[in-house]
Amino acid sequence: MTKYYEIIQYLQTEITNDQIKPGNRLPPIRTIAQAFHCSTSTVVKAYGELERSHIIYPVPGSGYYLVENHLQPLALSQEIIDFASVAPGSDTLPYKEFQHCINQAISLYKEELFSYCDPQGMERPRKTIAKQLQDYQIFTDWQKIVITTGSQQAISILSSMSFPNGKTNILVEQPTYYGIIKFLELSGHSVLGIERKENGLDKDALERIFCNGNIKFFYTMPRFQNPTGFSYTNSDKKEIVALAEKYDVYIVEDDYLADLDTDHKADPMYAFSSTDKVIYIKSYSKTFLPGLRLATAILPKELLNPFVEYKKWTDLTSSALSQAALEIFITSGMYGNHRKNLAKIFRDRMKCLRTVAAQNADCDITWRIPETGFFASFTTNSNFAADRLVPRLALDNVHLLNAESCFIPSYKRSNLFRVSLGKTAEPQIRLGISAIYRAIQDLKTTKISKTSFMSF
Template sequence: MFTYGTAQGLPSLLHVLIRHLADYQVFTRPEHLMVTSGVQQALAILTTMPFPSGRDTVLLEQPSYHLFVRLLNCYGIPARGITRTEKGIDLNELEQLFQTGSIKLFYTIPRFHNPLGTSYTEDTKKAIAGLAKRYDVYIIEDDYLADLETNSKSDPIFAYGPSHVIYLKSYSKILFPGLRVGVAVLPHSLQPIFSSYKQLSDIDSAMLSQAALEIYIQSGMFERRKQRIVATYHNRMLQLNRALALYNDLDDIRPVPVQSGVHTHILLPDELQIPTLLNRLGKQQIVLKALDDSYLDGFAVRPMLKLSITQVREEQIEEGVSRIFDEIKRMRGMRTRR
């Protein structure tokens, strides 16, 4: 604690992480790991550093993680989007972009997508891994909610093609955000340049946070907390699905049920004024978020609302959903009278 560490991370923690990542079907060696100050630092390094292919464009799903969109805009990184819906992405379009789009990176959140909440099928993940290898495009797999997975047959993209997958895992979400510890699993070809950029970024990640994480995992506290959180969020999500099915009697509004994770979304008709809806609900202390900042500039924004269960008690969910649909109906009634 009283000396500088290494850019790669606390050596004893790296060996603990190797065993821990194996539980997520991520099998690797310590020399492929890099501890980062949260996943956000890894994203900043990966988008700004050069890649062996010499390409410069980042491809990302639309919508996508809003802070990653902001990061790309902040650094002026060339970016392109590919539409992702509750059904996934068009793999033919993905292949075309890999072939012709000067793509160095494809950023994806395969499971519990932020903001959609949905997950890719195993076939889709296999296909993405295959296309990445065929066209020498690297995948950034942001598996930030891997700990909430309840399907034992669900594997990361990394399991289907590690040579072209950069696997990112956050430890802040399952513990507490202030910990600021993430881990990147890097292909051999990217390790030297990533390490160089990492050292220039912060010399090394906080040793206290790394030591705390090591103790937390080794003692079994991590696993016990994980099981409690998984059960809590799973029950809340089931309650949300029940409430959406109960209160949605509108033909042109489509809730998207998901079984795990922390959020889902509602597809809305084009004519509904989302800012007005959010303002009305906010006055009732129902805080929802529009998704405009989850899209690249110029990309068509689909009308939808993100629903999150992280900051709400289970007994509040039904009332909240009821008020959302009541307000939508009220707005439509006002429009009809005009």
């Protein structure tokens, strides 16, 4: 730990223990420098950090003072800034509105709630969902829709069942959602990877894999990918779908954040398929209620019956009460209003992140921040041990995901970090990003100090 950080920790502890009270003068810079055996410039830097956090303020010719009614610094409060969670925060979820829908569902669906419903899903909710999906440029027969217990169930079933193309390998983007990597690992499925960059995929590499890789399906998140936040252009989507149709490969399109897209011209891959090769999945967990555990899967005719059979013997049926309540939430217009509010919230959060990242520019960080969505990401260079960043940030109550878990073994990297804005409002974004930059500077300084000592 550097002297600079030790000084900040010491002063924060003194403030917490009321040894320095609001309005009190802080110890003189020279006194702190002598106590910590460091230069006065190091102390000035530490005091400057506390001033930028609005904890202390300078009085020319007198010194630094603790702000009256100051907000406690992040490391001293019990509040956690959570850049790691994939779940949305309670402040973005329509609990009260949905409670009303639950009550209505109990009244309207009395008979259905006392028996097992169709494993494929209740008829009225599926018809309602089919109509709702038209707003996303998804036009399908409601009878091709299956309501699943979350998108993870749909992906698990698709991974386990046989496909008409007779192929066995599963292709995933690198990096990708760690849930599917973990499932494929535990279930022993054969998985291949293809690197996904900000500008998309290498189409020549994709064609070679489709041609020679024995690929059953390609799992992809075209919109606001987890963990990078990247999105494909419509042109990318058309090319990928055309290649899949050429080489008899199915696409599993995980459109988990369709509700947040503000680009009305951004169509799903499903809209570009002419041969029924795209399996479309839309979750209601990230943008609605995680505990609802409902998702929509649109299946090609040849896969529909086998899929429903797998589902039937997996959980018999998804919650009838949840299906009924979701149907009421959509038909009442509540879902549409919630979708608009949510899109604005996350667009504003991404804008805030972009502003803060620009203000704290550092040549050791390369940011990838989309216009909206749940996730942004950044990469670091090799000037410090990237695997130390997450535990270092934990000292400041900042949680961050090292995206190493989002890679299959042959693609492993440790310098990609995912920043989730699901549970972070704009004030937390500002504090948390400042903490990230501060932590990186500390780790770089520590590395330089150790290198200098070894050289000496």
